[in-house]
Amino acid sequence: MAKIQFIDFGGTARTVEAEPGSTVMEAAIKNGVPGIEAECGGACACATCHVYIEPDWQEKVGAPSSMEEDMLDFAYDVRPNSRLACQITVNTDLDGLTVRTPEKQA
Amino acid sequence: MTETIKTDCLIIGAGPVGLFAVFELGLLDIRAHVVDILDKIGGQCAELYPEKPIYDIPGFPTVTGQGLIDNLMKQIEPFGPTFHLNEMVAEMQSLGTPTAPLFRVKTNADTIFEAKTILIAAGGGSFQPKKPPIPEIETYERESVYYAVRKIETFRGRSVLIVGGGDSALDWTLNLAPVAKRVTLMHRRDDFRAAPHSVEQMRALVRDGAMDLRIGQATKLEGQNGRLEKVLCRDNDGGEFAVECDAMLPFFGLTMKLGPIADWGLSLHENLIPADTEKFETSVPGIFAIGDINTYPGKLKLILSGFHEGALAAQKVQRYVYPDRRVTFQYTTSSTSLQKKLGVA
Ligand SMILES: Cc1cc2nc3c(=O)[nH]c(=O)nc-3n(C[C@H](O)[C@H](O)[C@H](O)COP(=O)(O)OP(=O)(O)OC[C@H]3O[C@@H](n4cnc5c(N)ncnc54)[C@H](O)[C@@H]3O)c2cc1C
Ligand code: FES
Numbered sequence: 001m002a003k004i005q006f007i008d009f010g011g012t013a014r015t016v017e018a019e020p021g022s023t024v025m026e027a028a029i030k031n032g033v034p035g036i037e038a039e040c041g042g043a044c045a046c047a048t049c050h051v052y053i054e055p056d057w058q059e060k061v062g063a064p065s066s067m068e069e070d071m072l073d074f075a076y077d078v079r080p081n082s083r084l085a086c087q088i089t090v091n092t093d094l095d096g097l098t099v100r101t102p103e104k105q106a
Numbered sequence: 107m108t109e110t111i112k113t114d115c116l117i118i119g120a121g122p123v124g125l126f127a128v129f130e131l132g133l134l135d136i137r138a139h140v141v142d143i144l145d146k147i148g149g150q151c152a153e154l155y156p157e158k159p160i161y162d163i164p165g166f167p168t169v170t171g172q173g174l175i176d177n178l179m180k181q182i183e184p185f186g187p188t189f190h191l192n193e194m195v196a197e198m199q200s201l202g203t204p205t206a207p208l209f210r211v212k213t214n215a216d217t218i219f220e221a222k223t224i225l226i227a228a229g230g231g232s233f234q235p236k237k238p239p240i241p242e243i244e245t246y247e248r249e250s251v252y253y254a255v256r257k258i259e260t261f262r263g264r265s266v267l268i269v270g271g272g273d274s275a276l277d278w279t280l281n282l283a284p285v286a287k288r289v290t291l292m293h294r295r296d297d298f299r300a301a302p303h304s305v306e307q308m309r310a311l312v313r314d315g316a317m318d319l320r321i322g323q324a325t326k327l328e329g330q331n332g333r334l335e336k337v338l339c340r341d342n343d344g345g346e347f348a349v350e351c352d353a354m355l356p357f358f359g360l361t362m363k364l365g366p367i368a369d370w371g372l373s374l375h376e377n378l379i380p381a382d383t384e385k386f387e388t389s390v391p392g393i394f395a396i397g398d399i400n401t402y403p404g405k406l407k408l409i410l411s412g413f414h415e416g417a418l419a420a421q422k423v424q425r426y427v428y429p430d431r432r433v434t435f436q437y438t439t440s441s442t443s444l445q446k447k448l449g450v451a
Contacts, residue, residue, distance in 0.1 A: 074359045
């Protein structure tokens, strides 16, 4: 298991356990973390699972694929550390990962 | 005054479920008219994931969203449904009785139908442009912010800011550049999803000084009395800049909303329409709800469930359309009468 921390727009932090192989989005939805909608269920087709990766984790998490970049065009307030949570697969290297959820999902 | 279209069944929504209902109705000699607000057939499959594979359509180990729609269109061809695209079903008025229902339905393009039955196959609702959550954007929607171009003339001589990186944004940039006083295209990155040749044409206009391209995102709108004067923006390094404009066209894709059907007086549950599981009829006799739009105990939002719902609803539609007919059950494999209808016998 890996621990993932979500910090919402108001600053409240929630830590959940995620199974390696699942996605950061799934960990959020399974545990009812607010701030992530995931309307399309992880098909990279809705951009409502937008998160900001904390700077010290950016390198480990890596950059979005070109399909994900295209979908990020539909998100609001996209930043250099923006990712779609359904496109980040959890592994033990990501134990302790911290992401922030935006003010609004588009 | 437009002519009223009389039909046995009006289907709202040309998604996979509405399309397959055309087939099930056709086998029972019921011709349908199908309305969809999109300019293309296929609902979510065609709009949201045309190239992605679906793995749970019985008999198809894998088929893409668009592939499924193409096949459905082939399958329903013998029944020649009439499609009314780019139209949103708006008003409904009941003219009949519970045993002999009749409905008058009007679209936002003023097409009027008189239908004996209505199948609502509206999925997640009608596709509508997504509004970017920029503060106070609603204040400018009457005079300055548009989510679609209805008339090019609206933009003649104006300074237009177009936001987005897909085909709509690029196509309208190219179409409005000769008409507007000035067109600025803004996108969050210097990389576009739109068709490469439109991107090239756009870059050529920028080189010639005929339009502007800015990389950034809108953060705030400024103006007076609903008239936009400038849009404040942020580039990717946090730098700020402003674009002076009196019209803005944000293209951020589509979202689904139940829309006017919510006001039809049907029972609703969290924006879904409850239906029974025997005939998928709603609280109003003669109006059915099938596919993603309905809800009942155990509901699964799957295409295959929607197909089943359409088959059962069609049986009850038949009761309304042909009240005196003796109903017999037949297989397409063995019934010559069904095969005649399909044009294969
Ligand atoms: C990314 C993604 C992947 C999916 N993968 C699968 C899968 O693998 N297997 C599966 O079974 N399902 C899958 N689904 C779900 C599946 O696409 C839906 O269950 C299916 O599209 C529902 O079909 P429908 O015909 O009920 O509605 P929709 O496909 O939503 O079509 C409804 C249509 O009605 C129109 N409409 C609505 N209201 C109006 C109105 N008032 N006037 C005019 N037109 C109107 C809409 O514009 C729309 O075109 C997936 C969905 C998504 C988004
Ligand atoms: S859940 Fe839809 S893009 Fe991630």
